[in-house]
Every structure is written in structure tokens, then in C-alpha cells.
Amino acid sequence: MAEKLQDSYLAAHDQLYRTLRMRIMYGEMRPGQAITLRGVAKEFGVSVTPVREALKRLAAEGALSISVSGRFQTPALTNDRIEELAALRALIEVELATRALPRAHMALVERLQTINNAISVAVAKADAVTYIRTNLEFHRTLYLRAQAPAMLATVETVWLQMGPTMRALYGRLQRKDPPIHHRLILAALKAGDEPGLRVAVRADVTQGLRMLAR
Amino acid sequence: MAEKLQDSYLAAHDQLYRTLRMRIMYGEMRPGQAITLRGVAKEFGVSVTPVREALKRLAAEGALSISVSGRFQTPALTNDRIEELAALRALIEVELATRALPRAHMALVERLQTINNAISVAVAKADAVTYIRTNLEFHRTLYLRAQAPAMLATVETVWLQMGPTMRALYGRLQRKDPPIHHRLILAALKAGDEPGLRVAVRADVTQGLRMLAR
DNA sequence: GTGGTCCAAATGTGATCACAAATGCATATG
DNA sequence: CATATGCATTTGTGATCACATTTGGACCAC
Numbered sequence: 001m002a003e004k005l006q007d008s009y010l011a012a013h014d015q016l017y018r019t020l021r022m023r024i025m026y027g028e029m030r031p032g033q034a035i036t037l038r039g040v041a042k043e044f045g046v047s048v049t050p051v052r053e054a055l056k057r058l059a060a061e062g063a064l065s066i067s068v069s070g071r072f073q074t075p076a077l078t079n080d081r082i083e084e085l086a087a088l089r090a091l092i093e094v095e096l097a098t099r100a101l102p103r104a105h106m107a108l109v110e111r112l113q114t115i116n117n118a119i120s121v122a123v124a125k126a127d128a129v130t131y132i133r134t135n136l137e138f139h140r141t142l143y144l145r146a147q148a149p150a151m152l153a154t155v156e157t158v159w160l161q162m163g164p165t166m167r168a169l170y171g172r173l174q175r176k177d178p179p180i181h182h183r184l185i186l187a188a189l190k191a192g193d194e195p196g197l198r199v200a201v202r203a204d205v206t207q208g209l210r211m212l213a214r
Numbered sequence: 215m216a217e218k219l220q221d222s223y224l225a226a227h228d229q230l231y232r233t234l235r236m237r238i239m240y241g242e243m244r245p246g247q248a249i250t251l252r253g254v255a256k257e258f259g260v261s262v263t264p265v266r267e268a269l270k271r272l273a274a275e276g277a278l279s280i281s282v283s284g285r286f287q288t289p290a291l292t293n294d295r296i297e298e299l300a301a302l303r304a305l306i307e308v309e310l311a312t313r314a315l316p317r318a319h320m321a322l323v324e325r326l327q328t329i330n331n332a333i334s335v336a337v338a339k340a341d342a343v344t345y346i347r348t349n350l351e352f353h354r355t356l357y358l359r360a361q362a363p364a365m366l367a368t369v370e371t372v373w374l375q376m377g378p379t380m381r382a383l384y385g386r387l388q389r390k391d392p393p394i395h396h397r398l399i400l401a402a403l404k405a406g407d408e409p410g411l412r413v414a415v416r417a418d419v420t421q422g423l424r425m426l427a428r
Numbered sequence: 429g430t431g432g433t434c435c436a437a438a439t440g441t442g443a444t445c446a447c448a449a450a451t452g453c454a455t456a457t458g
Numbered sequence: 459c460a461t462a463t464g465c466a467t468t469t470g471t472g473a474t475c476a477c478a479t480t481t482g483g484a485c486c487a488c
Contacts, residue, residue: 011284011470011471011472012471012472013270013471013472036438036439036440037439037440038438038439038440046472046473047472047473047474048439048440048472048473048474049263049471049472049473049474050471050472050473052267052440052441053266053267053270053471056227056267056270056271057270057271057274060271060274060275061274061275062364062367069439069440069479069480069481070225070439070440070441070479070480071439071440071480071481072440081363081364084362084363084364084365085364087309087362087365088306088364088365088368091305091306091309092302092305095301095305148298148301149295149298150276150295150298150299150302150372150375151298151301151302153276154302154368154371154372157368158364158368161364225440225441225442226441226442227441227442250468250469250470251469251470252468252469252470260442260443261442261443261444262442262443262444262469262470262471263441263442263443263444264441264442264443266470266471267441283449283450283451283469283470284449284450284469284470284471285450285451285469285470286470
């Protein structure tokens with residue numbers, strides 16, 4: 001099976017998948033950017049076989065779209081699709097936060113605050129990729145406490161689909177302030193305030209949507 | 215690209231994907247059943263290359279699980295995982311039904327009633343596969359009216375993951391009656407009763423869960 | 429200049445092969 | 459009879475090749 005001795009070793013197609021997935025989810029690619037089998041194969045020094053698997057997998061998750069002739073590119077989402085994905089985020093993430101709440105102890109809140117500081121730094125530097133990555137890390141860290149792997153996987157797929165678009169939106173946004181809703185989330189977690197937490201998460205998730213609908 | 219002239223032609227790996235996906239979603243395979251590249255390749259008269267793509271794609275969607283040594287098999291879900299997937303169904307399908315409600319005219323209700331009759335026939339014959347397929351067709355027909363393709367795709371992925379388990383559950387269930395909740399859904403659609411529709415959909419989706427938790 | 433034609437390069441697809449690891453069963457051993 | 463050993467088979471992975479289609483642009487006609 002071409003696997004080496006160490007457990008940490010990953011098959012080539014899996015390594016490719018993870019690397020490309022991060023690039024897409026964290027906004028390192030523009031919407032509509034083309035990807036070719038031989039281009040990726042050359043960049044990573046492998047043949048087209050593992051690249052095909054990685055790209056097909058990403059396409060199956062909606063991270064890439066396939067043209068009628070089989071070409072791969074990052075998706076350029078319509079406004080309707082963005083609204084739908086944001087609604088999905090709201091539905092699932094509110095549930096995940098609710099399930100995490102009874103397990104959210106002080107140590108978790110402190111970790112979230114640390115991540116939030118990193119988000120503020122990224123905002124100050126206008127570093128879009130770091131902003132997106134740390135922002136998603138904030139959410140993922142909270143939701144991991146929900147002990148709901150299927151829900152988390154589903155919402156990560158949604159994040160993946162929105163990656164390139166979020167990057168493009170960030171450029172238009174010109175953020176200057178650290179995320180206000182994250183503070184509301186942290187306050188609700190500390191207070192054990194479930195209704196407040198649900199409102200705060202929903203607001204945070206749908207916040208970026210409003211500036212789009214102008 | 216090895217495609218023929220007609221638009222209806224599909225690439226081999228896509229044809230494989232759709233066929234296997236239907237087998238899994240509609241409960242034609244038992245939980246834990248093994249699938250091999252060469253076995254599928256031989257059955258369909260193709261090489262392993264397109265089979266690999268189809269199986270990897272199904273695995274990416276959670277329809278198949280991969281052992282540490284790379285073997286494919288249908289997933290055997292834990293009770294926790296089943297509860298989680300049912301909760302996901304409830305979240306998303308209630309939203310889809312709500313979005314479909316204002317567009318649900320009489321013609322749609324009549325189509326749903328026709329499908330419901332087919333479900334009753336399948337129940338009477340104790341035909342598990344037909345029951346699962348027509349039951350999902352009932353839901354899909356309603357949700358198509360919601361004009362929310364991303365949500366529909368997400369919930370179909372959940373159905374896919376539950377396929378083999380639903381079949382196993384059906385064997386234990388020994389259904390004798392046509393689905394009572396579907397009648398409640400139809401009544402709520404006719405009356406334009408959104409709260410009633412939400413309750414009915416949620417009950418229908420989580421119904422099968424209770425007999426599992428015994 | 430505009431639109432059409434043709435051809436070379438680029439691209440995805442599927443088959444085949446070599447390889448390494450895992451599997452499973454027969455055989456041996458206590 | 460139970461357990462361990464060894465070996466042939468099975469299995470997934472990745473590289474390579476041939477092929478058909480698509481793409482892009484140069485070239486030409488009007």
C-alpha cells in the first residue's frame with residue numbers, strides 16, 4: 001500500500017487533500033481560480049493519480065466545482081447560494097454551541113479568549129488569511145466541546161464551500177474592529193446563558209452576510 | 215475526455231458513483247459490508263481507476279468508511295452517531311419544509327399523496343428497500359420546492375450515511391402501518407400551518423430513533 | 429477591424445503495471 | 459485441541475501511457 005512505517009505518514013492523495021483543503025477553506029485562493037491535475041502534480045512532485053483523487057474529493061464536498069468538460073476551479077457563489085450556506089451555518093452552529101455550553105468550563109473560555117486576541121491582531125494587520133483561519137479556529141474550538149463529530153464535519157464542509165468567497169468578501173469589508181459578537185459569545189458562555197449564546201452565535205454567523213446584500 | 219456525443223452519457227466513475235450511492239442510500243447493503251476495488255471493477259467491467267474515484271468520493275461523503283489499511287466498507291454506526299445524524303436531519307429538514315411551505319400548491323400535495331400511497335404498498339409488502347426509497351422520495355419532493363440546493367445536498371448526505379443502518383433498523387421494526395406523520399405533514403401543507411408542519415416533520419424524522427434507544 | 433478556421437498544446441479519463449502491505453488459510457508445533 | 463508460523467493471495471496505491479476532447483491563439487478571409 002505504499003505506506004511507510006511511521007503512523008504519522010499519510011498517503012500522497014491524503015496529504016494533497018489536506019493541503020489543498022486548507023488553501024481553499026482559509027481563503028488562499030480566489031473564487032473561480034482554475035486548478036489542473038498536471039499543475040498540482042508538478043507542484044507536489046507526484047503523478048496525476050493521487051491528484052485526481054484529492055481534487056475529486058474536494059469537488060464532492062463542494063470545495064471545487066467541475067465544468068462540463070471536467071475542469072476544476074474554485075466555486076464562484078451566487079448571492080442566493082451564499083445566503084443558503086449562511087443559513088446552514090446558523091442552523092448547525094447554534095445547535096453545536098448549545099450542545100457545547102454545559103461542557104464549557106473556564107479553561108475553554110480562556111482558550112477562546114486567546115484565539116480572539118489572535119483574531120484582533122490579524123484584523124489590525126489586515127491579514128485576511130490569518131483572520132479567516134483564526135476565526136474558524138475560534139468556532140471549531142468551541143464546537144469540539146459539543147462532542148458531535150458529524151455536525152462538526154458538516155459545518156466544516158460549509159466553511160470549505162465559502163472559503164474563496166469569504167476571502168473576496170474580506171477585501172471589500174475593510175474590517176477595523178475585532179469581532180464584537182465573539183465577546184458576546186464568551187460572555188454567554190461564562191454566564192451559562194443559553195438563549196444569549198444562541199442569539200450571539202447566530203448574529204456572528206450571519207453578520208458577514210449583510211454587507212453583501214447591499 | 216472519453217465522453218460520447220450524447221449529453222446523457224456519464225463518465226464511468228460518475229456512473230459507478232451514482233449506482234453505488236443508490237445501493238447504499240436505499241439500504242441495499244448491510245452495515246459493515248466490505249467493498250473492494252477489483253470486485254466492483256469486475257462487476258461493472260471497468261478498471262480499478264474509475265472505481266477508486268467513486269469509492270473515495272463515497273467515503274468522503276461518509277457513505278463508506280475506510281479501515282486503517284485502506285479497505286472500504288459500509289459504516290456501522292454507533293447509537294451516538296445515529297442520534298446525531300437524526301438531530302441533523304431534524305434541524306435541516308424542518309428548515310427545508312418551512313421554506314417549501316409558501317410554494318407548496320395543490321399539485322405538489324397531490325404528488326406527495328401519490329408517493330405516500332406507494333409507501334403504504336411497500337409497507338404492506340414488507341419491502342424494506344422500496345419503503346426506504348419511496349420514503350426519501352416523499353421528503354425530497356417536498357424539499358425540492360424550498361429552492362435550497364445546498365441544504366438539500368447536505369441532508370441527502372445525511373440520508374446516505376444512515377442508509378445501511380436504516381435497512382437494519384427496518385428489519386427490527388416490523389412496520390405494519392403507513393407513516394402517520396406523513397399525513398400530518400400533508401394536512402399542515404394544505405392548511406398553510408407552519409408551526410404544525412415543523413412539528414410534524416420533526417416528529418417524522420426522529421420517529422425511527424425511539425425504537426433504537428430501547 | 430471583425431469574425432471564422434485550423435492546428436498545436438493542454439487537459440481529464442481510463443487501462444495497465446509494479447509494488448508493498450495486509451489478509452487469510454494451511455501447516456506445523458506445543 | 460489450541461496457538462503460532464509461513465506463504466500464497468488479495469488489496470490499495472501510485473506511475474505511466476494512449477486517447478479523445480477541449481482550449482487558446484495564430485492565421486486568414488472579408
